[in-house]
Amino acid sequence: MKIPDYQTCRRLLEDFAVPGHIVDHSCQVARVGVCIGRDLRRQGLNFDLDLLAAAGLLHDIAKIAALEKDCDHAELGAAWLKQKGYDEIAEIVRNHICLDTDLDGLPVARDIIYYADKRVRHAEIVSVAERMQDLKLRYGRDDSSRQWLEEMERFTLAVEKKLFTRLDFPPDRLCDRAAAIKIC
Ligand SMILES: [Fe+2]
Incomplete structure (x- = not known):
């Protein structure tokens, strides 16, 4: 498994002209992801924290490039990362908007990054409801997109349940727990 280190991730973000506010958001998603992964490891599950940090970062x-090309930024980012040989990270990135997972199975890395992204509004750790409210204001243009976001919220709460039934702290403690994780 090929995983870029922190400096390489920062270089990739620079090479792909990712703006500062998205880098700040991504650092926070990485922090939340590593926090959850670290605590799931304590419960006996095996997660590579370097993989979670790089996938979060x-x-x-491809967020800005996809806006310009009018395509899906998860798919475009995954394609770029696959081209660079980061296959595992590409799969996590591909799943960060539409997550393909077994809600009754054990947590996997893509669950963690999908969920971490739904807890970070800009660079701030918030509840799923607050993050989804922000997404609804920005992207809920018509009935079908509003309905899609409602379904995403219900699904994200199911992912939250899947992760937190195995953690020894509740979702509202995530902000305090993640503050101790040094990534960026
Ligand atoms: Fe994100």
């Missing part, structure tokens, strides 16, 4: 690498 790179999950929105």
Whole structure:
């Protein structure tokens, strides 16, 4: 498995001209992801924290480019990362908007980054409801997009349940727990 280190991630973000506010958001998603992964490791599950950190840092690498090309930034980012040989990170990035997972199975890395992204509004850790409210204001242009976001909220709460039934702290403690994680 090929995982870029922190400096390489920062270089990739620079190479793909990712603006500062998205880098700040991505650092926070990485912090939340590592926080959850670290605590799931304590419960006996095996997660590579370097993989979670890199996937968090790179999950929105194609956000601006995809806006310009009018395509899906998760798919475009995954394609770029796959080209660079980062196959595992590419799969996590591909899943960060539409997550393909078994809600009854054990948590996997893509669950963690999908969920971490739904807890970070800009660079601030908030509840799923607050983050989804922000997404609804920005992207809920018509009935079908509003309905899609409602479904995403319900699904994200199911992912939250999947992760937190195995953690020894509740979702509203995530902000305090993640503050101790040094990434950026
Ligand atoms: Fe994001």
